[in-house]
Amino acid sequence: MIEVRNLKKTYHLKSGDVTALDGVSLSIEDGSVYGVIGYSPDEGTITMGEYRDIEIRAGQPYYQGRRMDTRLQNEMRRGIGMIFQHFNLLERSTVFDNIAYPLKYTGRSREEIRARVLELLELVDLQDKIDVFPSQLSGGQKQRVAIARALAANPKILLSDEATSALDPDATESILNLLKDLNRKLGITIVIITHEMAVIKTIADRVAVMENGRIAEEGSVYDVFSDPKAEITKKFINSSSPLGKIERMIAEDSGFTQLKPGEKLVKLIFQKESVGEPVLTVAAQRFGVTLNIILANVEYLHGNPFGGTIGVLSGRPEDLDAAIRFLKDSHVRVEVLKDGSLD
Amino acid sequence: MEAWIKEIAPNLYTYRSKFFTACSATVEMFWKAGLIAFVIGLFFGILLVVTKKGGIRQNPVVYQLTNLVINIFRSIPFIILLIFLIPLTRAMVGTAIGVKGAILPLVFGTVPFYSRQVEVALSGVEEGKIEAARSMGSGTCGLIFRVYLHEALPDLIRVTTVTAISLIGLTTMAGAVGAGGIGSFAINYGQNQNHQDIVNVCVIVLLVVTFVLQSLGNSLAKRTTNRSLFQIRHNK
Numbered sequence: 001m002i003e004v005r006n007l008k009k010t011y012h013l014k015s016g017d018v019t020a021l022d023g024v025s026l027s028i029e030d031g032s033v034y035g036v037i038g039y040s041p042d043e044g045t046i047t048m049g050e051y052r053d054i055e056i057r058a059g060q061p062y063y064q065g066r067r068m069d070t071r072l073q074n075e076m077r078r079g080i081g082m083i084f085q086h087f088n089l090l091e092r093s094t095v096f097d098n099i100a101y102p103l104k105y106t107g108r109s110r111e112e113i114r115a116r117v118l119e120l121l122e123l124v125d126l127q128d129k130i131d132v133f134p135s136q137l138s139g140g141q142k143q144r145v146a147i148a149r150a151l152a153a154n155p156k157i158l159l160s161d162e163a164t165s166a167l168d169p170d171a172t173e174s175i176l177n178l179l180k181d182l183n184r185k186l187g188i189t190i191v192i193i194t195h196e197m198a199v200i201k202t203i204a205d206r207v208a209v210m211e212n213g214r215i216a217e218e219g220s221v222y223d224v225f226s227d228p229k230a231e232i233t234k235k236f237i238n239s240s241s242p243l244g245k246i247e248r249m250i251a252e253d254s255g256f257t258q259l260k261p262g263e264k265l266v267k268l269i270f271q272k273e274s275v276g277e278p279v280l281t282v283a284a285q286r287f288g289v290t291l292n293i294i295l296a297n298v299e300y301l302h303g304n305p306f307g308g309t310i311g312v313l314s315g316r317p318e319d320l321d322a323a324i325r326f327l328k329d330s331h332v333r334v335e336v337l338k339d340g341s342l343d
Numbered sequence: 344m345e346a347w348i349k350e351i352a353p354n355l356y357t358y359r360s361k362f363f364t365a366c367s368a369t370v371e372m373f374w375k376a377g378l379i380a381f382v383i384g385l386f387f388g389i390l391l392v393v394t395k396k397g398g399i400r401q402n403p404v405v406y407q408l409t410n411l412v413i414n415i416f417r418s419i420p421f422i423i424l425l426i427f428l429i430p431l432t433r434a435m436v437g438t439a440i441g442v443k444g445a446i447l448p449l450v451f452g453t454v455p456f457y458s459r460q461v462e463v464a465l466s467g468v469e470e471g472k473i474e475a476a477r478s479m480g481s482g483t484c485g486l487i488f489r490v491y492l493h494e495a496l497p498d499l500i501r502v503t504t505v506t507a508i509s510l511i512g513l514t515t516m517a518g519a520v521g522a523g524g525i526g527s528f529a530i531n532y533g534q535n536q537n538h539q540d541i542v543n544v545c546v547i548v549l550l551v552v553t554f555v556l557q558s559l560g561n562s563l564a565k566r567t568t569n570r571s572l573f574q575i576r577h578n579k
Contacts, residue, residue, distance in 0.1 A: 078480050088475035091569050092494055096577045101489070102479035114577070130577045135569040146475075153479070 002028040002157065002189065009213075022213035028206075030156075033183050033190045035204030035221070037197065037236060038211065081150030085162040087142040089134040095121070095145050096130050102152045120148040123185075124178060140171030147178065157189045158182070164199055176202045197240035201225065201301060209233045226271060226306045227333070242297045243267065246310050249294075250338060256294050259312060259340030264320060269308040269333040270298070279330045280309075287323040289315030310337070317341070354538035358528075362541075365528035366548070368442050372514045372524060375442075376449035377507060384454045384506070387413065388461020389487060399473065399486050409458075417455040421513050424452055425520055445514070445522035452513050453506060460502035468494045497564040504560025508553050515549075525549065 009021040028034045089098050099120055103113045121127045124144040134142055143163060150158055160179065164172040180203050183190050192204055200207050200221060207224050209217045209232055216230040228234045238244030246267070250257050257265055268280075280291055291311045298307030313320060324334050349356045390409055394402040419427065425448045429439040432447045468491050476490045492499070518527025525545050533541035566572060 082478040086471050088471040092571050133570045
């Protein structure tokens with residue numbers, strides 16, 4: 001269990017003080033994958049960077065139930081593996097030597113180190129690259145080497161600091177799959193810091209959404225995604241979901257969003273319970289309304305479908321209201337984006 | 344061969360034994376001063392990088408002091424430094440003349456320049472590599488030897504080459520304190536006695552040495568970029 005309580009960090013710059021962290025508290029379950037997402041590239045990084053390089057002035061960090069001090073800090077570092085956006089491999093060392101880096105000068109014998117490196121290479125599926133230098137590897141392969149290196153000393157926690165931000169989509173997916181795999185196989189706790197919603201969706205169990213040095217929203221990924229509360233979360237979701245396009249369409253007054261009186265532009269978000277039910281058809285038949293679909297998207301998150309439809313609902317005013325009430329009762333979240341009668 | 348030399352450089356042939364003595368004096372000054380300056384310069388270069396703001400062992404006092412001393416010695420022209428240091432040289436090595444007396448000023452003339460060069464070379468190591476190594480539990484020594492020096496090797500070779508070549512230039516001035524060497528040979532036996540052939544040959548010798556050093560440095564730097572010089576293969 002990782003617990004951070006009321007962590008603060010202020011940078012003293014010439015232009016004034018910048019509060020990067022303003023009382024952050026987090027609990028991360030052992031063996032889980034925890035995502036921290038923020039627009040400001042630093043927020044997440046600082047959160048976890050601070051966690052490793054803790055300054056005890058303002059916050060009250062605890063590690064394995066013990067209050068933090070310098071001695072604990074060193075112990076902690078060894079228990080945490082870290083991977084980075086730019087891999088940070090030693091360019092002049094082979095894959096073998098890079099992975100062996102944390103093992104050398106620790107009293108381990110040469111054979112022991114070799115055996116461990118081979119084991120790690122198998123784990124990240126790079127056995128044939130053992131004698132290769134990083135400059136001959138692709139970005140995804142470099143990150144694999146970095147992961148193997150981070151795992152070399154058997155840490156309990158793996159920190160991923162924007163680890164997929166410099167990778168192409170294919171490599172990103174393969175790295176995320178690898179991390180997921182490691183989480184399952186080794187039971188290692190993974191903390192992912194990112195600005196990409198897609199990364200959180202793919203891999204995290206829980207997520208903390210950061211804004212202005214505070215946690216704006218925290219919860220299981222499914223809950224946060226299917227029912228975002230904070231503005232910033234909605235922004236993140238819109239940026240990664242096709243449904244987010246509607247806002248621009250409305251702003252540009254696209255032909256699809258121009259309504260006649262008696263029409264409503266609605267966003268229907270399906271919850272776990274409602275996906276799979278033909279609620280739209282039922283509503284259309286029962287209340288004599290029609291839905292002209294403009295955008296639709298359903299994805300799967302941890303095996304649960306989630307997504308929605310945006311469309312123009314038309315019919316007589318009282319039928320529209322009845323239909324909307326029916327949909328709400330059927331666990332569909334209905335948001336009226338634009339009302340034709342008000343134009 | 345001998346006849347050929349006699350024909351194209353008659354004066355050099357006359358003074359050939361003096362010429363060889365001069366060459367060996369230059370060689371002696373070069374490697375002795377070079378070796379000492381290499382060690383001290385490397386030390387101060389590392390010190391600068393480690394103690395600078397945001398360095399791995401930030402220490403403004405040590406940094407500013409080192410910085411100041413280096414700047415002072417860098418701004419004194421070598422020929423002035425040579426005579427300025429005479430009392431110190433005499434106190435430290437017993438004499439201020441000859442090859443022996445030239446080593447100390449040569450070291451003083453080279454170290455500040457080399458320290459700066461080392462500082463630049465080491466500053467080229469990405470911060471992220473330092474951060475990564477630190478996250479794997481490396482301390483100050485580990486970071487210096489296993490990351491900074493290791494990763495910056497090609498650049499260190501380059502700056503060492505540049506410094507070595509400039510050191511050769513400095514040794515030619517050491518004649519001012521009677522250290523001999525190619526420089527004073529060219530002046531005393533060439534220029535002063537109006538023997539142009541001697542001057543020409545001295546120039547050619549220095550050119551050749553410079554060329555050899557530079558290409559040696561270049562090829563070593565190239566062979567260490569993105570790989571290690573000696574590689575142990577682990578794949579059977």
